[in-house]
Amino acid sequence: MAKLINRVESRFFSIAENVALSRVMVAAVAAPLDLLLSQLDEIKVAVSEAVSNAIIHGYEGRADELVGLAIEHWEDRLTIRIKDNGVGIQNIAEAMEPNFSSCGDRMGLGFAFMNSFMDKLEVFSEIGKGTEVILTKMLQEETTESNKG
Numbered sequence: 001m002a003k004l005i006n007r008v009e010s011r012f013f014s015i016a017e018n019v020a021l022s023r024v025m026v027a028a029v030a031a032p033l034d035l036l037l038s039q040l041d042e043i044k045v046a047v048s049e050a051v052s053n054a055i056i057h058g059y060e061g062r063a064d065e066l067v068g069l070a071i072e073h074w075e076d077r078l079t080i081r082i083k084d085n086g087v088g089i090q091n092i093a094e095a096m097e098p099n100f101s102s103c104g105d106r107m108g109l110g111f112a113f114m115n116s117f118m119d120k121l122e123v124f125s126e127i128g129k130g131t132e133v134i135l136t137k138m139l140q141e142e143t144t145e146s147n148k149g
Contacts, residue, residue, distance in 0.1 A: 002074045002075040002076045002077070003074065003075045004072060004073075004074055005073045005074060005075060006029060006071075006072070006073040007070065007071070007073075008025060008028075008029055008070070008071045009069070009070045009071075010025060010068075010069050010070075011066045011067065011068050011069070012066065012067055012069070013063060013064065013065070013066065013067075014054065014055040014058075014059045014061075014062060014063055014065040014066065014067050014084070015055070015063045016052075016055065018051065018055075018067065019048050019051045019052055019055070022047050022048065022069050022082075023044040023047060023048055025069060025071060026043060026044060026047045026069075026071055026080060027040060027044055029071045029073055029078070030043055030071075030073075030078055030137075033078065033139060034140050035137075039137070042117035042118075043078070043080070043117065043118070043135075043137055045113055045117055046080075046113060046114040046117045046118050046135050047069075047080055047082070047135065049110035049111075049113050049114050050080075050082040050110070050114060050133040050135065051067060051069070051082055052110065053110050053111075053131075053133070054082055054083075054084035054086065054131065054133075055067065055084075057086070057087070057089075058084035058085075058086030058087060058088075058130060058131055059084060059086045059087075060086070060087065065084070065086065066084075066085070067082065067083070067084050068081070068082070068083035068084070069081070069083075070083075074139075075139075076138065076139055077119075077137060077138050077139055078136070078137045078139060079134065079135070079136050080134070080135040080136075081132060081133070081134050081135075082132070082133045082135075083130065083131070083132040083133075084130045084131055084132075085129065085130040086130050086131065087127070087128065087130075088125045088127040088128055088130055088131055089123070089125040089127075089131055090127065092125055095111060095123075096111040096112075096115070096123065097111075111123070114133070114135060118135045118136060118137055119136055119137055120134075120135070120136035120138075121133070121134070121135060121136075122136075
């Protein structure tokens with residue numbers, strides 16, 4: 001079983017400014033890892049989308065609610081959990097379809113971005129109780145003497 005190296009957890013108000021905060025937090029934890037800059041950017045975009053969804057859809061724009069963010073660096077992966085206690089998702093499969101949005105002025109690509117940028121995307125939701133999105137990025141195994149050419 002993989003060892004947990006680091007865990008950072010925060011809760012913040014459901015306001016747009018905190019989308020940027022979530023990006024900075026995940027970047028700070030992920031920066032020392034063996035990731036390409038493009039991978040780091042993709043992780044930040046996926047986190048931005050998940051936090052934005054919690055604010056816009058989960059809390060329907062109410063600014064006085066809390067969004068939870070937990071970032072875990074395991075030996076073999078980076079796991080990011082975004083949780084809200086909002087309205088929940090009626091139909092997760094439908095919500096994950098590209099171009100689906102419950103808001104007419106949105107493009108509906110948030111889950112598509114999360115799914116394409118991360119190695120694993122899990123979404124758990126209950127109507128009236130909220131949603132948890134779990135994003136996982138697998139980490140490269142360190143090169144050992146035995147597999148060097």
